[in-house]
Amino acid sequence: MRIIGTGSARPSLVVTNAMLENFLDTSDEWIVTRTGIHERRVISSERLEDLAATACRNAMENAGVTPDQIDYIICSNVVNEYVTPGLGCVIQGMIGATCPTMDINCACTGFIYALDVAEAFLATKDIRNILIICAEEPTRMMNWKDRSSCILFGDAAGAVVATKGDDLKAIRVSTHCKVEALYQKRKLQPTPFVRKEEEDGGVVMNGQDVFKLAVSSSIKDIDKVLTMAGITPDDISLYLLHQANVRIIEAIQHFVQQDKSKFPVNLSKYGNTSSASIPALMDDLNRGNQLKTGELLLLSAFGAGFTTGACVLRWSK
Ligand code: ACO
Numbered sequence: 377m378r379i380i381g382t383g384s385a386r387p388s389l390v391v392t393n394a395m396l397e398n399f400l401d402t403s404d405e406w407i408v409t410r411t412g413i414h415e416r417r418v419i420s421s422e423r424l425e426d427l428a429a430t431a432c433r434n435a436m437e438n439a440g441v442t443p444d445q446i447d448y449i450i451c452s453n454v455v456n457e458y459v460t461p462g463l464g465c466v467i468q469g470m471i472g473a474t475c476p477t478m479d480i481n482c483a484c485t486g487f488i489y490a491l492d493v494a495e496a497f498l499a500t501k502d503i504r505n506i507l508i509i510c511a512e513e514p515t516r517m518m519n520w521k522d523r524s525s526c527i528l529f530g531d532a533a534g535a536v537v538a539t540k541g542d543d544l545k546a547i548r549v550s551t552h553c554k555v556e557a558l559y560q561k562r563k564l565q566p567t568p569f570v571r572k573e574e575e576d577g578g579v580v581m582n583g584q585d586v587f588k589l590a591v592s593s594s595i596k597d598i599d600k601v602l603t604m605a606g607i608t609p610d611d612i613s614l615y616l617l618h619q620a621n622v623r624i625i626e627a628i629q630h631f632v633q634q635d636k637s638k639f640p641v642n643l644s645k646y647g648n649t650s651s652a653s654i655p656a657l658m659d660d661l662n663r664g665n666q667l668k669t670g671e672l673l674l675l676s677a678f679g680a681g682f683t684t685g686a687c688v689l690r691w692s693k
Contacts, residue, residue: 377495377506378541380693381439382659384534385430386417386646393527400523407527412622416530416647418515424456424531425463428511429470431533431656435507436471438662439537446537447503449477450493452486452510452651454680455517467509483558484618484679485549486510486651487534488687491675492549494538509535512650517560519578526578528620530647534655545672546604547687548597557585558680590620590678591627597686598632598676605672605688609634612688613671614661618678619643619653628676640666650679667691 392415393404407413419427428451436443451464458466462479482489490508497503511533518526561575594617602608609632617625622641629639642657649656654675661667669692676686 377491377498377538378543378692379536379689380539381435381437381441381537382535382655382662383431383434383436383438384532384656384659385427385434386532386656387419387422387427389418389420390415391418396527400527402523402527410623411528412641412644413528413647414644417532419513419531424511424513424533425466425470427531427533428463428467428509431511431535432467432471432507432509434659435535435537441505441537443471443473446473446505446507447475448497448506449473449475450490450506450508451477451479452482452490452508453479454481454483454512454514454650456511456513463511464509467511473507482651482679482683483681484620484648484650484653485677485681485683485685486679487654488547488675488677488685489549489683491538491544491687492547492685495544495547498538498540504539506538507535508538508655509533510651510655512652514648514650517579522578524583525581528648530649532646532649532652532656534652534659536655536658541692543690543692545688545690546601547685548600548604549683549685550597552593552682554589554682557582557589557682587621587624589682590624593678593682593684594628594676594686595631597684598628598674601674601686601688607672607688611672612638612674613668614673615639616654616657616673616675618676619646619657620648651677662693667693669693
């Protein structure tokens with residue numbers, strides 16, 4: 377595959393750490409020191425599908441393709457207002473595409489999983505352009521009384537257009553069933569037949585377990601994809617890591633022993649936006665002319681599941 381266009385969109389409401397202090401027993405100092413997050417964008421009046429459609433239109437415009445030239449849409453999403461149909465179906469109509477659409481839920485690793493699927497489709501199917509849209513509103517999954525989790529997240533949409541090419545040098549995805557580290561359950565509609573107890577509420581997260589899993593699995597993934605691509609950490613120009621916590625990024629940076637300047641960070645402004653975090657970061661860098669043709673990028677993410685994934689991608693847009 378080859379990425380030929382990027383796009384993103386974020387909600388307008390900026391929620392600073394100081395605003396959280398108004399209703400949570402927390403402080404700007406605690407949040408910044410433990411996470412690196414200063415503020416996040418939070419959905420208020422917008423709908424997630426509007427953000428997603430904007431990100432898709434921006435990516436198509438950047439790629440120079442029209443909706444009728446999109447042959448497949450892969451939508452990565454954890455929650456939105458529709459249980460069914462999949463969010464991708466809603467987005468397809470909004471952007472005026474007519475191609476098949478598929479939703480995946482691989483939590484924060486969704487973009488890497490979507491790239492893996494797109495690579496396989498582009499190699500084996502008679503299709504040219506795939507639109508990958510990662511649209512997430514994790515702030516709607518939180519218990520806003522739980523100070524250890526709600527401070528971490530923000531909402532966003534990030535999209536790319538991928539076409540046939542030879543830029544994906546190595547990719548690896550994996551799943552290790554560790555549901556208890558991070559999950560959210562919801563009550564379904566009652567029926568005359570259901571007798572079991574059901575759980576409802578916001579995200580339940582063991583932050584320290586997630587932290588350790590994130591660092592250990594990312595290090596393993598990065599090591600493997602570098603070996604698969606036959607390169608060393610020095611050969612990578614930029615490490616586009618899932619924007620969850622700056623301390624996780626620093627731990628990975630320490631492992632690969634590369635300069636801090638190779639690790640772009642935007643979580644201070646946006647928080648953790650789940651699977652949208654890497655494509656939205658990629659779009660920021662692309663539009664800021666910080667991605668240079670021919671350079672190698674390493675992408676790495678982790679999320680609920682526990683899902684993890686990484687890839688080495690040459691930038692040739
Ligand atoms: N403000 C003030 N105090 C807080 C807050 C807060 N927002 N949250 C927790 N505390 C308190 C705790 O109650 C605890 O107090 P105690 O010592 O009196 O018991 C103390 O701060 C330390 O809490 P820890 O949980 O040990 O803090 P830690 O340094 O581990 O940081 C954090 C917590 C930020 C959640 C960290 O563990 C982390 O980032 N984990 C990874 C989380 C993550 O990335 N999740 C998403 C990944 S998957 C995906 O992206 C969907």
